[in-house]
Amino acid sequence: xxxxxxxxxxxxxxxxxxxxxxxxxxxxxxxxxxxxxxxxxxxxxxxxxxxxxxxxxxxxxxxxxxxxxxxxxxxxxxxxxxxxxxxxxxxxxxxxxxxxxxxxxxxxxxxxxxxxxxxxxxxxxxxxxxxxxxxxxxxxxxxxxxxxxxxxxxxxxxxxxxxxxxxxxxxxxxxxxxxxxxxxxxxxxxxxxxxxxxxxxxxxxxxxxxxxxxxxxxxxxxxxxxxxxxxxxxxxxxxxxxxxxxxxxxxxxxxxxxxxxx
Amino acid sequence: xxxxxxxxxxxxxxxxxxxxxxxxxxxxxxxxxxxxxxxxxxxxxxxxxxxxxxxxxxxxxxxxxxxxxxxxxxxxxxxxxxxxxxxxxxxxxxxxxxxxxxxxxxxxxxxxxxxxxxxxxxxxxxxxxxxxxxxxxxxxxxxxxxxxxxxxxxxxxxxxxxxxxxxxxxxxxxxxxxxxxxxxxxxxxxxxxxxxxxxxxxxxxxxxxxxxxxxxxxxxxxxxxxxxxxxxxxxxxxxxxxxxxxxxxxxxxxxxxxxxxxxxxxxxxxxxxxxxxxxxxxxxxxxxxxxxxxxxxxxxxxxxxxxxxxxxxxxxxxxxxxxxxxxxxxxxxxxxxxxxxxxxxxxxxxxxxxxxxxxxxxxxxxxxxxxxxxxxxxxxxxxxxxxxxxxxxxxxxxxxxxxxxxxxxxxxxxxxxxxxxxxxxxxxxxxxxxxxxxxxxxxxxxxxxxxxxxxxxxxxxxxxxxxxxxxxxxxxxxxxxxxxxxxxxxxxxxxxxxxxxxxxxxxxxxxxxxxxxxxxxxxxxxxxxxxxxxxxxxxxxxxxxxxxxxxxxxxxxxxxxxxxxxxxxxxxxxxxxxxxxxxxxxxxxxxxxxxxxxxxxxxxxxxxxxxxxxxxxxxxxxxxxxxxxxxxxxxxxxxxxxxxxxxxxxxxxxxxxxxxxxxxxxxxxxxxxxxxxxxxxxxxxxxxxxxxxxxxxxxxxxxxxxxxxxxxxxxxxxxxxxxxxxxxxxxxx
Numbered sequence: 003x004x005x006x007x008x009x010x011x012x013x014x015x016x017x018x019x020x021x022x023x024x025x026x027x028x029x030x031x032x033x034x035x036x037x038x039x040x041x042x043x044x045x046x047x048x049x050x051x052x053x054x055x056x057x058x059x060x061x062x063x064x065x066x067x068x069x070x071x072x073x074x075x076x077x078x079x080x081x082x083x084x085x086x087x088x089x090x091x092x093x094x095x096x097x098x099x100x101x102x103x104x105x106x107x108x109x110x111x112x113x114x115x116x117x118x119x120x121x122x123x124x125x126x127x128x129x130x131x132x133x134x135x136x137x138x139x140x141x142x143x144x145x146x147x148x149x150x151x152x153x154x155x156x157x158x159x160x161x162x163x164x165x166x167x168x169x170x171x172x173x174x175x176x177x178x179x180x181x182x183x184x185x186x187x188x189x190x191x192x193x194x195x196x197x198x199x200x201x202x203x204x205x206x207x208x209x210x211x212x213x214x215x216x217x218x219x220x221x222x223x224x225x226x227x228x229x230x231x232x233x234x235x236x237x238x239x240x241x242x243x244x245x246x247x248x249x250x251x252x253x254x255x256x257x258x259x260x261x262x263x264x
Numbered sequence: 265x266x267x268x269x270x271x272x273x274x275x276x277x278x279x280x281x282x283x284x285x286x287x288x289x290x291x292x293x294x295x296x297x298x299x300x301x302x303x304x305x306x307x308x309x310x311x312x313x314x315x316x317x318x319x320x321x322x323x324x325x326x327x328x329x330x331x332x333x334x335x336x337x338x339x340x341x342x343x344x345x346x347x348x349x350x351x352x353x354x355x356x357x358x359x360x361x362x363x364x365x366x367x368x369x370x371x372x373x374x375x376x377x378x379x380x381x382x383x384x385x386x387x388x389x390x391x392x393x394x395x396x397x398x399x400x401x402x403x404x405x406x407x408x409x410x411x412x413x414x415x416x417x418x419x420x421x422x423x424x425x426x427x428x429x430x431x432x433x434x435x436x437x438x439x440x441x442x443x444x445x446x447x448x449x450x451x452x453x454x455x456x457x458x459x460x461x462x463x464x465x466x467x468x469x470x471x472x473x474x475x476x477x478x479x480x481x482x483x484x485x486x487x488x489x490x491x492x493x494x495x496x497x498x499x500x501x502x503x504x505x506x507x508x509x510x511x512x513x514x515x516x517x518x519x520x521x522x523x524x525x526x527x528x529x530x531x532x533x534x535x536x537x538x539x540x541x542x543x544x545x546x547x548x549x550x551x552x553x554x555x556x557x558x559x560x561x562x563x564x565x566x567x568x569x570x571x572x573x574x575x576x577x578x579x580x581x582x583x584x585x586x587x588x589x590x591x592x593x594x595x596x597x598x599x600x601x602x603x604x605x606x607x608x609x610x611x612x613x614x615x616x617x618x619x620x621x622x623x624x625x626x627x628x629x630x631x632x633x634x635x636x637x638x639x640x641x642x643x644x645x646x647x648x649x650x651x652x653x654x655x656x657x658x659x660x661x662x663x664x665x666x667x668x669x670x671x672x673x674x675x676x677x678x679x680x681x682x683x684x685x686x687x688x689x690x691x692x693x694x695x696x697x698x699x700x701x702x703x704x705x706x707x708x709x710x711x712x713x714x715x716x717x718x719x720x721x722x723x724x725x726x727x728x729x730x731x732x733x734x735x736x737x738x739x740x741x742x743x744x745x746x747x748x749x750x751x752x753x754x755x756x757x758x759x760x761x762x763x764x765x766x767x768x769x770x771x772x773x774x775x776x777x778x779x780x781x782x783x784x785x786x787x788x789x790x791x792x793x794x795x796x797x798x799x800x801x802x803x804x805x806x807x808x809x810x811x812x813x814x815x816x817x818x819x820x821x822x823x824x825x826x827x828x829x830x831x832x833x834x835x836x837x838x839x840x841x842x843x844x845x846x847x848x849x850x851x852x853x854x855x856x857x858x859x860x861x862x863x864x865x866x867x868x869x870x871x872x873x874x875x876x877x878x879x880x881x882x883x884x885x886x887x888x889x890x891x892x893x894x895x896x897x898x899x900x901x902x903x904x905x906x907x908x909x910x911x912x913x914x915x916x917x918x919x920x921x922x923x924x925x926x927x928x929x930x931x932x933x934x935x936x937x938x939x940x941x942x943x944x945x946x947x948x949x950x951x952x953x954x955x956x957x958x959x960x961x962x963x964x965x966x967x968x969x970x971x972x973x974x975x976x977x978x979x980x981x982x983x984x985x986x987x988x989x990x991x992x993x994x995x996x997x
Contacts, residue, residue: 053306057319060308103343145503179945
C-alpha cells in the first residue's frame with residue numbers, strides 16, 4: 003500500500019512537471035507566433051494586422067506566464083501605433099491614447115521585472131511621443147527621458163536599440179538644441195555595429211530596430227552631406243533593402259525622405 | 265516501470281478528459297460596440313484562462329472556434345475601454361452569439377465634460393487653459409489667478425491676483441487644493457497699492473477647474489466662485505529647473521524612485537524687486553522694498569495598486585512698506601504676512617470602480633499691519649478633515665458623497681484707531697486682544713445622471729452647520745447639459761450657496777449674531793466647442809444675495825441685513841489656429857447692486873464693474889519664438905466720494921461726510937501688455953528666455969482717491985503698475 007501510494011505520488015509529480023513544461027511550450031509557441039505575425043504586419047505597415055496581433059498578445063496574458071514580456075510587446079505595439087499617428091497633427095487624440103496605454107503597460111512590465119533594458123528603452127522612446135500632445139510638461143518629459151535612458155544604459159550598455167533611439171531623437175532635434183544629422187551619425191553607426199553582433203538571449207525577446215537603424219543612418223548620411231556621404235547613404239540603402247526586401251518602412255518613408263533630401 | 269505506466273495513464277486520462285471537453289468545437293461570435301453604439305475595431309475577446317479568442321475587425325465583428333466548453337468567462341477589452349467579463353455557457357458544437365457594449369474609461373473625449381460657468385484644464389478634459397497658456401498670457405506674469413481674469417466674469421483686484429467674480433467680493437471666491445480649502449494663497453494679498461501674486465505654481469497642477477457659478481454640491485462655504493486644483497500625483501522622472509528674473513529667482517525639481525512608488529517635488533522662489541525698480545526707474549516710495557519668499561513641495565507614496573498617500577506643503581512670507589498720505593497722517597504703510605499650508609491626502613479604490621479619499625489640512629496666516637496709530641497682528645488658523653467617495657451606481661448614474669469638518673479661529677492683537685478718520689500716531693486707540701473661533705460640519709451627496717449620451721443631469725444637496733452661531737443651512741443644487749450637435753451644448757444651473765462671514769467681523773463688531781451669507785445662482789448658457797480650436801460661449805446669470813454682512817462707514821457695526829442682486833452676460837470666443845495662433849476675446853456685462861448698511865436705496869456693489877473686455881493673442885513666429893499681446897478695458901469701479909467735512913475739535917481732525925455709497929466711479933481702466941518667449945539651448949540644456957512689457961502705453965490707472973486734511977481737495981493715487989519691462993531666463997539643470 004505504501005509503495006503504491008509512493009508510486010502514485012511520484013507519477014503525479016511527473017505529471018505536474020510535464021504539464022507545466024507543456025504549458026511553458028504553449029506560452030513559447032504562442033508568443034513566437036504572435037511575434038512573427040506582429041513583425042510581418044509591421045514590415046508591410048499593416049495597421050489592421052498589427053491590431054490583430056495585439057489581440058494575440060492580450061490573449062497570451064491569460065496564460066499568466068512571463069507577463070512582463072507580454073506587456074512589453076503590448077506596449078511596443080501601442081508605441082508603434084501611436085508613433086505612426088504622429089505624422090498627422092489631427093491624430094493627437096490617437097497619439098495620446100496609444101502612448102498613455104503604452105506607458106501604463108511598460109510600467110506594468112517594469113514592475114514585474116525591473117532589469118530588462120529594452121523596457122526602459124521603450125519607456126525612453128515613448129517620451130518623444132508625449133511631445134505631440136503635452137508640450138506643457140516639457141521638464142517632466144525631459145526628466146523622464148533621461149531617467150529611462152540612464153537606467154537602460156546601466157543595465158545593458160551594448161543594447162543597439164538604446165543608440166538607435168539616441169540617434170533618431172538626435173536626428174530630429176534641431177542643431178541649436180544639440181541635435182542634427184551630424185551628431186546622429188555616430189550614434190546610429192554604433193547602433194548598427196551593435197546590431198551586427200547582437201544575439202538575443204531568448205528567441206521571443208525583442209529584436210526589432212535594425213531595419214529602422216539602416217533607414218535613419220541612410221537619411222543621416224544624406225543630410226550630413228560630408229564628402230562621400232551620398233555614396234555611403236546610397237550603399238547603405240541598397241544593403242538595407244537587400245536584407246529587408248519587403249520593408250515598407252524602407253521603401254516608403256525612408257525612400258520619400260531621401261527624395262526630399264536630394 | 266510501474267511509475268511510467270501510471271504516468272502514461274494519468275496523462276492519457278487527462279488528455280481524454282480534456283478531449284471530452286472538446287469532442288466538438290464550438291463557435292463564439294458577435295459584435296463589440298461602444299456606449300454610443302459605434303462599432304469598436306481592435307477589441308480583444310478571450311476565454312478566461314485560455315488563449316482562445318479573437319480581435320474585432322473594422323465592423324466590430326469577431327469570431328473564433330474553441331474546444332473549451334461548459335461554463336466559461338469571456339473577457340472583452342480594448343485600449344481605451346474598461347474590461348467587461350461575461351459568464352457564458354458554451355455548449356459543444358454550438359454557436360454562441362455575444363454582442364457586447366464596452367464603456368469608455370480613461371479617455372473621455374466623447375463624453376460631456378462641459379458644465380455651466382466653468383473653465384477646465386486637466387488630463388482628461390477638453391482643455392481651455394493649460395499651464396503653457398498661463399505662462400504665455402501677456403500681463404498675467406505666469407500667474408494662474410491673473411490668467412483666469414482674462415476669462416469672462418472675473419476681474420482683477422488692484423491689478424493683482426485676487427479675483428472678484430460676477431460683481432461679488434473677492435472673499436466670495438475660494439480655492440480648493442486636493443480637497444483642502446486654500447486660504448490666502450497670495451503674496452502682498454492685503455497690501456496698500458501693491459499688486460498681489462499667487463503662490464500656486466500652475467506647472468504643479470494636473471487639473472485646474474475654475475467655476476464662476478452654479479458649481480457642484482461638493483463645494484461648501486463659498487458664495488460665488490471656486491477654483492478647484494488637483495496637484496500632480498507621482499512625477500514621471502527626475503530633473504530641476506531654475507529661473508532667474510529681474511525681480512525674482514526660483515528653483516524647482518521633481519524626483520521619482522526607480523520602482524515608481526515614491527515621488528517628490530519642490531519649488532522655491534525669492535522675490536526681490538530692487539533691480540526691477542532701478543531698471544524701470546520706478547520712484548514709488550517703498551520702505552522696505554517689497555520682498556517675498558515662497559517654498560513648497562509634495563511627497564507622494566504609492567501604497568498599493570490604487571492607494572496613494574500625498575503630502576503637500578507650502579510656506580510663504582512677504583514684507584513691504586509703501587508711503588501713504590492720508591488726511592491725518594503721512595507715513596509708510598507696513599505690511600508683513602506669513603502663510604503656511606499643509607495637506608495630507610490618502611486615496612484608494614475600494615473596488616475597481618470607486619474611489620475614496622480623505623484629507624487632513626492645516627493652514628495658518630499671520631498678518632502684521634502698521635500705519636500711524638494702527639498696529640495690529642492678526643492670526644488665523646484653519647484645520648479641515650474631509651472624506652469623499654465616488655462610485656457609479658449604475659451604467660448611467662454616478663454617486664459622489666462626502667463629509668467634512670472645518671475649524672477656524674482668528675486672533676487679533678494690537679492697537680486700532682478709535683476714530684477711523686484720525687490715523688495719527690498719537691490718536692486715541694483701542695487695545696485689541698480678541699479671539700474668536702468657529703467650526704463647520706458639512707456633508708453632501710450628488711448624483712450625475714447620463715440620461716443619454718447627449719443629456720447630463722447633475723443634482724445634489726449639501727448641508728452645513730456653523731457652530732458659532734448654531735445655524736444650519738441646506739443647499740440644493742442642480743445643473744443640466746444638453747448636447748444638441750457634436751460640438752454644441754446648452755447649459756443651465758441653479759442652486760443655493762452659503763458662506764459664513766469672516767471671523768474678523770465677529771471680532772470687530774463684538775457680535776455673534778451674524779448669519780451665513782446666501783446667494784441663489786441661476787445660469788443659462790450656450791457653448792460651441794470644436795476640439796478646443798474654436799470655442800464660443802454665451803452665458804447669462806442672475807445671483808440673488810441675502811443675509812449679506814454690511815457695515816457702517818464710521819464705526820465697527822455689522823449686520824446681516826444686506827441684500828443684493830448681480831445679473832449679467834458673459835461672452836467668450838477662443839480661436840486656435842495650429843500651430844501658429846491662439847487667442848481669445850472675453851466680454852462681461854455686470855449689474856451688481858446691494859443694499860448699504862443703513863438699508864436705504866440699493867447702490868452699486870463694490871465690484872460692480874459694468875463692462876469688462878479682454879483680448880488675448882499669442883503668435884508662434886517659429887517653434888522657438890512666441891510673442892503675445894493682451895488688451896484690457898473695463899468700466900471704472902465704484903467708490904464713495906467725500907462731499908464735505910466737519911471739524912472735530914477734540915481730535916483736531918476733520919470728519920468726512922460721504923455721498924451715497926458707491927455713487928462715484930473711477931475712470932475707465934485700460935492696459936496693453938506684450939510679451940515674448942524664446943526657447944534655445946544653453947550648455948546643451950533646454951532654456952527659455954522671456955520678456956514682458958506691461959502697460960506698454962503707460963496708462964495711469966487709478967488706485968484710489970485721497971484727500972487733503974480738510975477734504976476740500978481730492979488727490980488721485982495712481983496704481984503703481986505703470987509701464988515696466990521685465991526679463992529673465994529659465995534653464996533646465
